[in-house]
Amino acid sequence: MNVIQEINNVNDKFATQGSKLKIEKRGEKLNIRGSLPSKEDNNNFKIQRISLGLKADISGLEEAKKKLQLINLQLELNQFDWINWIGKPYKKEKKDGFEFPKRLNQFEEFFFKENKSDFRTSTRKTTWRSSYKPYMKRILNIYNDYENAALEKIFQKTLESYKEGTRSRKQCATSLSVLAKFLDIKLPEDWKLNSRGYGLNKAGFRDLPKDELIEKLWERIPNESWKFVFGLMATYGLRNHEVFFCDLSSLTNFGDKIIRVLPTTKTGEHQVWPFHPEWVEKFELSKLGDNPELLPNINKDLKVTTLQNIGKKITDQFKRYSLQIKPYDLRHAWAVRTIFYDLPDTVAARMMGHSVSLHTQTYHHWITKRDQQQAVNNALLKVKRVKNI
Template identity: 25%
Template sequence: MLKTKLHKGYQASTVKTATTDGTYIGTMKHLEKQAVNTEIQFDIALKEVNARLKAANSRVAIVQVAGSLYLQATLPLKPHDINTKGKNTKQYKISLNIPANFYGLKTAEEEANELAKLIARQQFTWTSKYLGNKQEQGEKTFGELLDNYEKIYFSSRQRNIKSEGTFFKNYLGVLNQFDRNMLAIPENIKRQFDNISNDTPSWKHRTSIALNLFCKEFNIPLVIKFKRPKPKPRQVPDESMIEDGFYQWEKYAHKRRNKRREQADYWIVFRWFYGMLATYGCRPRELFLYPDFQHWLSENKTWKVHELCKTGEREALPLYDSWIELFDLKNPQVVKLVQDYINGRDDTKGMHTLSAALSDWFNKVDLGFSPYDLRHAWAIRAHLMGIPIKAAADNLGHSVQQHTDTYQRWFGLENRKKAISHAVKKQDELQELREEIVKLKAENQELRNLLDKYQIIQTLHNN
């Protein structure tokens, strides 16, 4: 469900339930949809600005041409210009080199109001400003545009830890690999993109998406075409792998070398994260961001996800209550270690640091799967257990479509065998129950017949 807010008349902010699970494909689809949604919102905002200008009896409008914003007005003739109808005025489109985005729209409205005042006072003259002698956008460096990109991005959406996480992960973190000092012209940008190694196709595709949105924002005539790579097979662990993996942490801790005293217990902290991800199927950030440890250490079995997390507030339930005890998740001493380690790192940088550290520990312990694989495993187990899709999707904090896509994509041959085996076994059990019912009915009827005979004999005997 979409909720749209218009701030200061030209800022549009859209909030909706996220449908991406944080996977590469999900993220790319989200970015592509986000670009389409932004265009729709911008068109609405542009119409609202022009409506305000008209209501103020302004004789200036704002129009979009080839990714840039222009002022449109009837003005005195330019020097050396003529009107074929013999008039001394003409309608002009004036370029101020303002890109067609929300941030630029604010500036364009200010310029439109300024021009409207000059027209109303009959003080307009063709200065260099309106003749188009400003610096061209392409003459700026990549770094200059990148510095402005953050202002532009947050001019159309509320700034909080969710939106900051999206921007720094999918845009700034990707675009920072380009030379900040190069001129932001298509040839330079394309050359640097081509130099990115093809050995990491998913990263190169992610870069192409971010780069195309960046170039479109600044009206740079460049479109990068890079085919989305096929997703790599995931090693989604089953129950036995997950339970065995829990004991790998302590084995690693005893074998590792050069462990500093102050970091000696870090493995316990990350093993707790491991157990929570396996038991509740949460996103890693849902454990890091404002965790409610007081609720967790109470009698509740739910994990409270904070409202500022990706898909808002919810209480996640475990599939197996026994894993809470098996993975020592309610141990107050362990929870205190976790709380001290997180230590209020509630900004974008802190979330990134914690997420990177978690992935690093999974690799060090050599589990054979990633933190997000535990989330996929939860979705698959829920399906195999017959949990209704809507209930499982709500528990994971994503849409039914995303939930379906997740377990279908990573279901695998072994899980299909399990699903079919469970279904066949269930049918066999139902058949056995039916046969047992028929047998019991026959025995019951036989007993009724014997009882009737006994009652007849008893009556004869009494007479």
């Protein structure tokens, strides 16, 4: 018998009776989810979940129905109290000898104590929010769903909850590796193999903007300040927020046009060369050498904002001007451009502020094509020399 279908049938019956709650299957367990009184204020209702600790099978479903009937009755009589539903069914915090949720909190504290040389704590907060917090939340949810599984299995299930070949899966693997080291947990030997992700999907191979399109989109932007932002990202392959944290003094008419990304950014200080060099003139970037204030006037104080929030402002502007592409498309296009300029991958990776391994993974498609083309050219050259002998 299909448990999911049976759950849907039960929920439909309760819905016809006016119930705002439903039974849901999460992993191997059953929960009740819906509008319930806030734990802080009984008069304030919000969507919440009650973990029943029941196995997701027909027997467990029968028990869940009784629980749902009881909760609905308590709500109707204004007798619902969280104290009756928290504690007993949740009492599984200890696993493998320690409290996992508590250890996750300790890991977060450890994360912010480490790398004290970070230029600003705001950078660290941005990294936690984007690169760690989503995966800590996911592993805690999976931990709660699989109460009898070993922690190594919890790590594996968390990784496998993200689709293969995605950036999220790759980042999940990286973040959980750091957590595992903190918890002294040995990950499976094939962890790295199973973590493959990142890169660009097949659609990305097709959809990266051509140089001609980039130039046309630049011309379409009505606001001069945001044209400078677009031009910098296209010419130097910058991340969104990096545009506002660069030393642009070399862009003057007599400068070398090599800009310096400041250490306040996500991956620290690095220098970047223009590709194409002629775009510095095309996009009028030389004006920024003497007048960097020509860029949009936004709040860059990292005491009150974050790099993520700053980057989002650029994403919002791309949508506002209906530019057909995403800001990061300009960065990817820059990277591919350097490949066909025959810039060494190690140098390009350094300019982009990431590792060589990440660079080769992400742009493997184009790097392979370049190397194969060079091999073909060399072979053709040898044949030509032989014929001329």
